[in-house]
Amino acid sequence: MATSPNEAVIDVLGCGVCHSDLHVADGHIGRTPIILGHEVVGVDNRIGPVMVYAPWGCRRPECRECSSGKEMTCPDSHEAGVLDNGGYAEKMLVPQRDYLIPIEGLDPLQVAPLACGGLTAFRAVRRATSRWESGRRARALVIGAGGLGQYAVQFLTRSTGAHVTVTDPLPARLAVARELGADVTLAPDDIGGEPYDSVIDFVGAESTLQSAVMAVRRGGVVVLVGLFGGAVPFGLGRLPSEAWLTTSIWGSPADLRALLDLAQREPLRHVVEHLPLDQANRAHELLRSGQSRGRIVLTIA
Ligand SMILES: [Zn+2]
Ligand SMILES: [Zn+2]
Known part of the structure; x- marks a missing residue:
């Protein structure tokens, strides 16, 4: 139960399953034992339907990080479901x-993945587009068309009007990217031609990062x-002159x-x-074996 006025105990409606849950369960990050789950939607008895900010x-x-509103880069963080108990549960402290954060008007069990997958893609798109000049249509390259890439394509096309190219080795994922509004889809070996104003690498392998640096324009x-x-x-001389390289981590409460x-x-x-x-282990197996089409959300009856 909540013990201080700042705390809340919510009734969990659903919780998205994220790849990082596998890393926590395997003991690579965070701590165990723990209640997993950081893509949590539920009901608060004062506010109604809510999404939990988890980092x-x-x-x-x-x-300095917390005071400037960037809790996700706090050096002493205690993220829900990673370092503190999360949302694979009926109730969550x-x-x-x-x-x-209120989610009035949204379907909680559809939007749960916005809490991590969507938020991470949203911040990455904000960082990728913050230096764009107005008045010309920018070109963006999205590497990886899994859950995060799928969100990034939607954010880029809906909120910036950019020309969006997507690359992924799986043709089925490229088909989804086209449905979501990508202008061009390419196999990884076909990246080239006119350079891009911004490249977002949702894979982060040696090969994709090399492609990203080769494909970005000067500056x-x-x-x-x-x-x-x-x-x-x-x-100097190893990447296009005056190109900016940055990481992007999860997202802030303001994001x-x-x-x-x-989304509203x-x-x-x-x-x-x-x-x-009660099928959480099966959800993890599906994710581990790459058999899920998008994101899995566990529902709490
Ligand atoms: Zn996550
Ligand atoms: Zn802090």
């Missing part, structure tokens, strides 16, 4: 009431999101609020499958 920071006044931006652990040399505003204005497409909470 909880330390909130100490001397923490949330340490600050302002981590609860353009490469945003690295994917966790495959690739690296590229950084040096999540802006994302949910967008523009119907986004969520490629989601549902399974009951």
Whole structure:
């Protein structure tokens, strides 16, 4: 039960299953034992239907990251479902009431993946587009058309009007990217031609990161999101002059609020499958073996 006025205990309606859940379960990140789950939607008895902001920071006044509203880069974070108990449960304790964001008018079991997958793609797109000049149609390249890439295509086409190219080795995923509004889809070997203002790498392997650096224009931006652990040399003459290379991690509370505003204005497409909470292990198997089409959301009866 909640013990301080800042805390809330919500009734969980559903929780998205994220690849990082597998890494926590395998003991590679976070801590065990733990209640997994950081894509949580539920009902708060005061606010109604809510989404939980999950990258909880330390909130100490001397923490520069938390004080500037970037809790996801707090060096002393305690993210839900990774370092603190999360949402694979009927009830969840949330340490600050302002981590609860209203989702009035949205279907909670469809939008749950926005809490991590959608938010991470949203911030990456914001970082990729923040230097674009107005008045000309920018060109963006999205590497990887899985769940995050699918969201990025929608954010780019709906909120920037950019020309969007998507690359992925799987033709079925490229077909989804075209349905979501991508202008051009390519197999990874076919990247080339006119350089891009921004490249977002949702894979992060050595090969994709190399492609990203080769494809960006001089002064353009490469945003690295994917966790495959690739690296590229950084040096004069090794990448296009004055190109910007940056990582992007999860998202801030302000990013999540802006994302949910967008979702309320523009119907986004969520490629989601549902399974009951007691099938959580099966959900993990599906994710591990690459058999899921989009994101899986566990439903709490
Ligand atoms: Zn996640
Ligand atoms: Zn902090």
